[in-house]
Amino acid sequence: MTEFILKKPVYLCGMMGSGKSAAGRILARKLDTDFTDLDDVIEEKLEMPVKQIFKEKGEAFFRRAEWGALRKITLINKIQVVSLGGGSLQNQQVTDQLKISGWLIFLNPPQSVLLERLQSAENRPMLTHSEKNIDQRISELLEKRMPLYKQAHITLNTGGETPGETAEKIIEKLKIYDS
Ligand code: S3P
Numbered sequence: 001m002t003e004f005i006l007k008k009p010v011y012l013c014g015m016m017g018s019g020k021s022a023a024g025r026i027l028a029r030k031l032d033t034d035f036t037d038l039d040d041v042i043e044e045k046l047e048m049p050v051k052q053i054f055k056e057k058g059e060a061f062f063r064r065a066e067w068g069a070l071r072k073i074t075l076i077n078k079i080q081v082v083s084l085g086g087g088s089l090q091n092q093q094v095t096d097q098l099k100i101s102g103w104l105i106f107l108n109p110p111q112s113v114l115l116e117r118l119q120s121a122e123n124r125p126m127l128t129h130s131e132k133n134i135d136q137r138i139s140e141l142l143e144k145r146m147p148l149y150k151q152a153h154i155t156l157n158t159g160g161e162t163p164g165e166t167a168e169k170i171i172e173k174l175k176i177y178d179s
Pocket of ligand 1: 088
């Protein structure tokens with residue numbers, strides 16, 4: 001645990017494979033706060049794995065459920081660490097709402113690292129439900145999502161470090177921003 005006391009919720013955004021959940025879990029432990037993984041909240045509410053929601057109900061349904069769950073979290077505004085899904089910043093309104101509610105932090109590893117981590121993408125419907133190969137699909141999603149990711153309060157160009165090291169880097173930044 002660190003001496004630092006968080007004053008606002010922390011939202012971790014970034015692509016699938018950027019390490020949001022792994023770093024977020026450790027960050028929450030270090031800050032002695034709760035941790036919420038948005039995908040887990042959606043799965044619990046709909047009693048179905050994300051993969052199955054995509055398959056049976058489609059992406060638009062998933063996005064509505066995702067925004068519903070996220071809106072609730074931002075309205076409650078509990079001080080905690082929340083790991084978002086890769087596509088959670090659906091539009092400007094969502095991005096603004098998150099930035100008003102807490103610290104939005106973008107984990108941004110190089111595309112080569114994402115590709116390495118996402119090669120076996122069985123549980124990643126956004127990558128597998130496409131004719132394109134995984135690298136092309138990552139490029140396409142990054143291009144579309146980057147304008148919103150880049151609006152985060154803090155961007156961390158991660159890559160070679162462990163989730164624990166990423167969590168430490170986030171704390172160092174928060175000490176400046178959340179003082
Ligand atoms: C998605 C990312 C996933 C999950 C869903 C859609 C996306 O979360 O929300 O499969 O659109 O990038 P992770 O980023 O935690 O893998």
